[in-house]
Amino acid sequence: MTMREPPDATESPRFTGPRTFARLPHTTDLDGVDAAVYGMPWDGSTSFRSGARFGPEAVRSMSGMLRTYNPVQRVQVFGALSTIDYGDAPTVPGYVEETLARIERFVSTLAEQRVVGVGVGGDHSVTLAELRALAKVHGRLGLVHLDSHTDLWDAYFGKPYSHGTMFRRAIEEGITDPARMIHAGMHGPLYAAADDDIPDELGVEMVPWIELATLAPEEFAERARRRTGTGPTFLTFDVDFVDVAFCPGTGTPEVGGPTSFQALGYLRALTGIDFVGYDVVEVAPQYDPAQITALFAANVAFEMLSLIALSRA
Amino acid sequence: MTMREPPDATESPRFTGPRTFARLPHTTDLDGVDAAVYGMPWDGSTSFRSGARFGPEAVRSMSGMLRTYNPVQRVQVFGALSTIDYGDAPTVPGYVEETLARIERFVSTLAEQRVVGVGVGGDHSVTLAELRALAKVHGRLGLVHLDSHTDLWDAYFGKPYSHGTMFRRAIEEGITDPARMIHAGMHGPLYAAADDDIPDELGVEMVPWIELATLAPEEFAERARRRTGTGPTFLTFDVDFVDVAFCPGTGTPEVGGPTSFQALGYLRALTGIDFVGYDVVEVAPQYDPAQITALFAANVAFEMLSLIALSRA
Amino acid sequence: MTMREPPDATESPRFTGPRTFARLPHTTDLDGVDAAVYGMPWDGSTSFRSGARFGPEAVRSMSGMLRTYNPVQRVQVFGALSTIDYGDAPTVPGYVEETLARIERFVSTLAEQRVVGVGVGGDHSVTLAELRALAKVHGRLGLVHLDSHTDLWDAYFGKPYSHGTMFRRAIEEGITDPARMIHAGMHGPLYAAADDDIPDELGVEMVPWIELATLAPEEFAERARRRTGTGPTFLTFDVDFVDVAFCPGTGTPEVGGPTSFQALGYLRALTGIDFVGYDVVEVAPQYDPAQITALFAANVAFEMLSLIALSRA
Amino acid sequence: MTMREPPDATESPRFTGPRTFARLPHTTDLDGVDAAVYGMPWDGSTSFRSGARFGPEAVRSMSGMLRTYNPVQRVQVFGALSTIDYGDAPTVPGYVEETLARIERFVSTLAEQRVVGVGVGGDHSVTLAELRALAKVHGRLGLVHLDSHTDLWDAYFGKPYSHGTMFRRAIEEGITDPARMIHAGMHGPLYAAADDDIPDELGVEMVPWIELATLAPEEFAERARRRTGTGPTFLTFDVDFVDVAFCPGTGTPEVGGPTSFQALGYLRALTGIDFVGYDVVEVAPQYDPAQITALFAANVAFEMLSLIALSRA
Amino acid sequence: MTMREPPDATESPRFTGPRTFARLPHTTDLDGVDAAVYGMPWDGSTSFRSGARFGPEAVRSMSGMLRTYNPVQRVQVFGALSTIDYGDAPTVPGYVEETLARIERFVSTLAEQRVVGVGVGGDHSVTLAELRALAKVHGRLGLVHLDSHTDLWDAYFGKPYSHGTMFRRAIEEGITDPARMIHAGMHGPLYAAADDDIPDELGVEMVPWIELATLAPEEFAERARRRTGTGPTFLTFDVDFVDVAFCPGTGTPEVGGPTSFQALGYLRALTGIDFVGYDVVEVAPQYDPAQITALFAANVAFEMLSLIALSRA
Amino acid sequence: MTMREPPDATESPRFTGPRTFARLPHTTDLDGVDAAVYGMPWDGSTSFRSGARFGPEAVRSMSGMLRTYNPVQRVQVFGALSTIDYGDAPTVPGYVEETLARIERFVSTLAEQRVVGVGVGGDHSVTLAELRALAKVHGRLGLVHLDSHTDLWDAYFGKPYSHGTMFRRAIEEGITDPARMIHAGMHGPLYAAADDDIPDELGVEMVPWIELATLAPEEFAERARRRTGTGPTFLTFDVDFVDVAFCPGTGTPEVGGPTSFQALGYLRALTGIDFVGYDVVEVAPQYDPAQITALFAANVAFEMLSLIALSRA
Secondary structure (H helix, E strand, O other): OOOOOOOOOOOOOOOOOOOOHHHOOEOOOOOOOOEEEEEEOOOOOOOOOOOHHHHHHHHHHHHHHOOOEEOOOOEEOEOOEOEEEEEEOOOOOOEHHHHHHHHHHHHHHHHHOOOEEEEEEOOOOHHHHHHHHHHHHHOOEEEEEEOOOOOOOOOEOOEOOOOOOHHHHHHHOOOEEEEEEEEEEEOOOEOOHHHHHHHHHHOOEEEEHHHHOOOOHHHHHHHHHHHHOOOOEEEEEEHHHOOOOOOOOOOOOOOOOOOHHHHHHHHHOOOOOOEEEEEEEOOOHHHOOOOHHHHHHHHHHHHHHHHHHHHHO | OOOOOOOOOOOOOOOOOOEOHHHOOEOOOOOOOOEEEEEEOOOOOOOOOOOHHHHHHHHHHHHHHOOOEEOOOOEEOEOOEOEEEEEEOOOOOOEHHHHHHHHHHHHHHHHHOOOEEEEEEOOOOHHHHHHHHHHHHHOOEEEEEEOOOOOOOOOEOOEOOOOOOHHHHHHHOOOEEEEEEEEEEEOOOEOOHHHHHHHHHHOOEEEEHHHHOOOOHHHHHHHHHHHHOOOOEEEEEEHHHOOOOOOOOOOOOOOOOOOHHHHHHHHHHOOOOOEEEEEEEOOOHHHOOOOHHHHHHHHHHHHHHHHHHHHHO | OOOOOOOOOOOOOOOOOOEOHHHOOEOOOOOOOOEEEEEEOOOOOOOOOOOHHHHHHHHHHHHHHOOOEEOOOOEEOEOOEOEEEEEEOOOOOOEHHHHHHHHHHHHHHHHHOOOEEEEEEOOOOHHHHHHHHHHHHHOOEEEEEEOOOOOOOOOEOOEOOOOOOHHHHHHHOOOEEEEEEEEEEEOOOEOOHHHHHHHHHHOOEEEEHHHHOOOOHHHHHHHHHHHHOOOOEEEEEEHHHOOOOOOOOOOOOOOOOOOHHHHHHHHHOOOOOOEEEEEEEOOOHHHOOOOHHHHHHHHHHHHHHHHHHHHHO | OOOOOOOOOOOOOOOOOOEOHHHOOEOOOOOOOOEEEEEEOOOOOOOOOOOHHHHHHHHHHHHHHOOOEEOOOOEEOEOOEOEEEEEEOOOOOOEHHHHHHHHHHHHHHHHHOOOEEEEEEOOOOHHHHHHHHHHHHHOOEEEEEEOOOOOOOOOEOOEOOOOOOHHHHHHHOOOEEEEEEEEEEEOOOEOOHHHHHHHHHHOOEEEEHHHHOOOOHHHHHHHHHHHHOOOOEEEEEEHHHOOOOOOOOOOOOOOOOOOHHHHHHHHHOOOOOOEEEEEEEOOOHHHOOOOHHHHHHHHHHHHHHHHHHHHHO | OOOOOOOOOOOOOOOOOOOOHHHOOEOOOOOOOOEEEEEEOOOOOOOOOOOHHHHHHHHHHHHHHOOOEEOOOOEEOEOOEOEEEEEEOOOOOOEHHHHHHHHHHHHHHHHHOOOEEEEEEOOOOHHHHHHHHHHHHHOOEEEEEEOOOOOOOOOEOOEOOOOOOHHHHHHHOOOEEEEEEEEEEEOOOEOOHHHHHHHHHHOOEEEEHHHHOOOOHHHHHHHHHHHHOOOOEEEEEEHHHOOOOOOOOOOOOOOOOOOHHHHHHHHHHOOOOOEEEEEEEOOOHHHOOOOHHHHHHHHHHHHHHHHHHHHHO | OOOOOOOOOOOOOOOOOOEOHHHOOEOOOOOOOOEEEEEEOOOOOOOOOOOHHHHHHHHHHHHHHOOOEEOOOOEEOEOOEOEEEEEEOOOOOOEHHHHHHHHHHHHHHHHHOOOEEEEEEOOOOHHHHHHHHHHHHHOOEEEEEEOOOOOOOOOEOOEOOOOOOHHHHHHHOOOEEEEEEEEEEEOOOEOOHHHHHHHHHHOOEEEEHHHHOOOOHHHHHHHHHHHHOOOOEEEEEEHHHOOOOOOOOOOOOOOOOOOHHHHHHHHHOOOOOOEEEEEEEOOOHHHOOOOHHHHHHHHHHHHHHHHHHHHHO
8 A cells, every 4th residue: 555645846847747636646546545636527507607627627737836735734735645636527518417427426436435535626516416425425414615605596597407506406315414504605696685595494504705704714613613513524615715816717706705815714724524525616717817716726625635634643 | 670780880989889799789579680690608518628608799799890791792781681689599507408499499489480590609519409490490401511520420428419419410300401411621630430431321421621622612612502402501610610720719629720711712602502591609718818719700600691691682 | 667677597597698787688768767887988098008998898798797686785786776788888089088078978868867877987087977977967076986096187198188187177177076075095106206295285085095904894984974975976986996916907007905805895885975976997808817807897886786776775 | 320230149038128129229319220110009099909009019029039130031131221129109098189290200200310110000090190200201102001901981980080091081181192002901891882992982002802812922012013103102011911810919800811921922022112111000919818919010020121121232 | 468548538528537648548658559648848948938848738738639530641540559648758947958868868768668759848959858869779860840940050148958959969969960851941030141051051951931832741741751761760840830820839939831731731741751759849838828739739749640650550 | 427217207108118117217327326127037947837037028018007106105216216227137048057147247237336236037046146146245145035935945856056945055155144034924835844944944034924914014024124133135025925816927826825915015114124135036927917916026126116215215
């Protein structure tokens, strides 16, 4: 069982070689692996700007900037946590339901072997597939959801699966437990006044950005811990959680959100929760001319890996 | 019955007002209308770069550069041909089959009222919807298809509807007649040697670019006329027909193709065919930083309107 | 009198159809209309980067992201406030004085019919035309001006009309009352030390960003209310008020300014003032590759519409 | 009298130092100077996309790629022809007439000292100012005009000065002689069928692109020489003459035009004409993300300098 | 010995997974391998625009568009020719000589095992390293060089290694035989008239673009075959050979060059030469916003692989 | 001795003329000059994204936005401080050691004549050359370093000179005094846990961003003053100090850093230190599509000039 880690950055520059996440080995051999980063190149369900099918490629590209140690969390990530790039889930352009089924099968292998996955989207609808795969193994899941939208709407254009509806589907399918779900960071106009009542109706907790902005990271983390309890939980991060100035490369951007410094603060505080899976989604590189969204998402994934490393330390 | 035409360009600059195609009136009132330009904002079926859902917006934006008279064809277009912007067909992100059904209904209204439509895509799968709508009214159709790909493949990832398969579907559905179909301009690598045999197997005519490049516009047009005969025919133009230098903003670009000057030459020569519908597809503005693809597509649509005007003159 | 509002977003995606502001009806019929959004596509008077003539198009494009309800202000906007897209004022490239005259005539129609307008620029010189039109109907106006520059300079290159001089012109013309004018957010280097004395000399109030940054939104709003009193007032927002990271797409950007979160906070606090007109200006999409400036400006216009809705509730 | 030329390219890389044209000395000292390149940063009169005020900066930037010898014309340019960067003419945003007056004064100094100027635009309206300055010194001028538009329209929006009207103004002002004017390369739709008759009505010669495309460079040059005769003549090159794929960075682009190879061929053939001034205009770098338009325009200016050098050799 | 080839494109879309060239296996195991594509991420020696260190990444990204069969050459490439992505050579930013040494060692492994390499640059200086590695195995080499520059200059800034000097170095080092070298496509201004004499002085053949443009592909190929004879030869393709409209993403672009259609024609004709190595260089994706240069370079590599396949068929 | 200052901005627009820094005279005549801005166009030593060789050009371009007076510091800059654009240091692509030697010679002239320099990079390795030049004149230097990285690593790829190692080299060469060095703003992952100990081992002070974020500007300035004491000191500002949203155009960007408002606050507080030289580095315009990084860097240079002006007032 070898430690899976990036090659020595003093051998060849970080801009060298086919791009895998953080220059990790690309393999599907899970033997001895602690964590696996994988992509979900799908953008068929986005309601505004498409392009997130190239999100995994873009994040891999800028993840070359990552190094091995997290000095804020004071934790060694690569080299301590055996980590691989597990490749991308297969998708089927134009067919959301088939795509979700194929992603679910792809993630199931990881889940069954208890390798912690960090998924990279892709539009947010893909999270439903991950939740299905993980719930089969871990049972009903809690959810910590950082986003500018709740994604709890009922349907778009008369159809059930979309990047704005999947958490309602998850509740309906019984794979997440509303009593253990917390959605934070919501901002931007709503479709209707009634939208504000949806979280209550479904029994989930919602912390709009206007309120979250008044909470210190540890205060938010405490609320998340209270909400999710000790059960298995999923952490999902939509890059439109942060202000569009920090993540322009995304499908349904909103203005007036958190800075990346604030966002990393909330993420880093989320220790002590039993996360069984993670993802960062909605990176659309066509709208990211300076690659800053991809760099941010790579760092979000790195913070997620840091949480895994901390939980094992 | 008023003449539907752009406002006088000496009143306000062409960059003024909400963007409709060529600054035409946006209306669904078809009374007295000769031709209608409409959009099909769908990119769920593309096999590589997405973004064509914003194709109609981009083409409308640059269509402001169009004027009213075609000096090469020596025909008055706007002012002679009562033309409207008919708006966009509804689509459903993630659901190609439902989307095709909705586009078909949208186009059917035009077809039934014998208003000649010029569709703007959108990925090429949308053409199947247009063919279905038109075949219901006009019967089995011939096809003139300018593209770098034949789009006659059988399936992608086990699924039938894609931007690379719809002309095989059209033949199977009996809405186009292979004996009256001509596909021209094919270039770029193929999936397999056997791909080269597909046109023969299906009974359609294929003129690869390496051969088309040796034909004068009139020679090509003569072949198209021979092939399509006197029956109702559809003209479809995928912007990846031209070299990617002329149309970078597209999903599955190929290098080494025609110049825009050559392409306009082929188009202009296609007089004398009974075209009952037209489209120009695969404009993906995310890859079109200088809007040159959109401008080209707007001109393609203008040439199609010129063909209509010529046929009525 | 029908309610003028966007089409149901569950019918067709928000990226469908010719782009009007927030997908509102484009009409010049003012019957029963409460508010009208209009464009002023002019960039002839900018002193650095041009391009704002395409500002209205860009804002319309990203305004598709808007929905109908403002959850922070807790007010229904569309559906409660009958709102239209009134189109664009005519302009004359190269002729600022003629352009201002044509914009004034265009806005006068709205003003005379007491439809509250929200203008979208265009470079900031256009505000002079709006003030002229509104003063004719409402009398001398107060002004709340959020910007990184005061735009109170005397002349550029020996000529009086420019995007940096129009508020001095407004005072000279007697259409704004300096005693009821407040300019806030100024940052960036000045032409000369004496520039700092201009506000005092003209009798207006100026709150530089270095000072505004220390005020809570409500504190600023209280100062604005004290200054403008109960008379008719105009609210003008130059997108270079915010830091260029949030609004790169503008002609004379400055660094070190407010975040968009701070800016929206100041805007939302401006209740209780008798605003008879609004505008958001200086959107230059050529410098806005990810459309974030346009999205921000669309939201500024939405917050202005929210203020109208609140004042009527 | 020192030879004015670029610094030795073996001393410091061509990307070094403040950008002047071809790294020439920036000076207004005309002593011993043969040729002067200057900018006209004005875009107030463009009828579609603005931005050409940054044309001179962009062309200077890419002119670093130029070297000193023209191997096709077999002529030494820099080092043989004492050449300077004369800086930019002053302009007044928003005031076309005042701007033309200031440019005229700026160019007059060169004209009076018989330094041959090569102007860089700026939108095409600036050429009127150059013609006025040169006609005062040289008398009535002939014109060779490469463009996709004739720029012979009468008025835009009721106003006389525009980038589409200045050659009609020049005829009216008696500074150009229609009998010695030739306009070549016209393509793209026209405002009206009657537009095609304008050249005849005004007595100038027009060679549309569809005809020019059939002429060898020398055939075109022979027609130009026949038309312009032996009198003083101006050569003006609008970059929208070439296909937009080669020059995307321009205000009113057209598709289906010449390649840059064809364009250089026509230019190089124009020997034996008594050109007393030159310009290359309509470079709008906002639409030129890879700087290819600027590079092309720099080469056009280099070919013009080559014509000067050839005429003196 | 398994056939190394891309995964079945009907399993998962071509935009799936970490990007290797044409989705080939990334491995350094050369057993049974016929051809290997590798990158040389170095841009330290470019004399104008840097960025080519990301050339290999960009080409890999767009090589996803490649398929397996070349219909113009009528040859099966992937599936017939066992091909791998061999990764990238190590480089040392700031140290050209050390970098060349490391690239040479990297390529030597391939050369020694008689795996035919297709290198992807990287600025053109890297070719010197490849020539050194290949000459050690194959002896003195011939050269077919398609480029807009001869790269035969003596020195830049007093230093010998640069992307403009390496073919003179190769001659001096005795690793290429001037009598078997042909350089074609040269265009753009030269540093001095004497530059035109360099090929003669060094004893190589030079075909400037102005002459090549008059040759049919087969005529050029015949000259290349005559020049290179039967000995081992290297084929190097600088993407600035084609007009900058087709390959904007490059460091020292020139205007007025060949189209991509012409370029592919010349390449395809080069059968019957004993090429022992190939490269395509100078892809700088920072100047390639629509990825068209990368797509072209991927196709150039595919044509090179096609030549290998043809030579083995 | 004339005052060297920008031309009157009321004569010609700020977008006029060859771009020098702030439109200052470009000269190497140092007579009576107080301060000189110069460029160091070198990017050969960057470890990730190249392009900073065009940093000086980009900063000059946006420095046109600067005016003459700093209203926050209440100090007249231009007009009070005789300032020039001193041009660019020569560099040698591919040769870092030779390049550093040439830059050192270039800066030495300024240092010897006691003209205070403000350098514009270029990758950060160039600062070593400036320190060498200044230490020869002023003796061992203190350092205030704002950056997201300490640049104290030992070597990259076995080579000593890089943009990540030069401050260790400076200590080794004895040209900076570790006891008077302070590095602030560090954020982003590290290569190894041990990296955190490097500052202590070398005897310098390091203030990571997570700590700096808790300090008011004056608190940080007080620490910097305590550290640097009364001796000659250099102030170096790497634009990746600020969050990548504010400075996307840089080679090794990091997320989660300061805003530009915070950064300017720290800079403005640094009064009372005997700075003998300044630089702002790592501007890579290829990743700066809206020129915001260049504008920020121009303002950083303006704040540095303001510190000089304050120290002389």
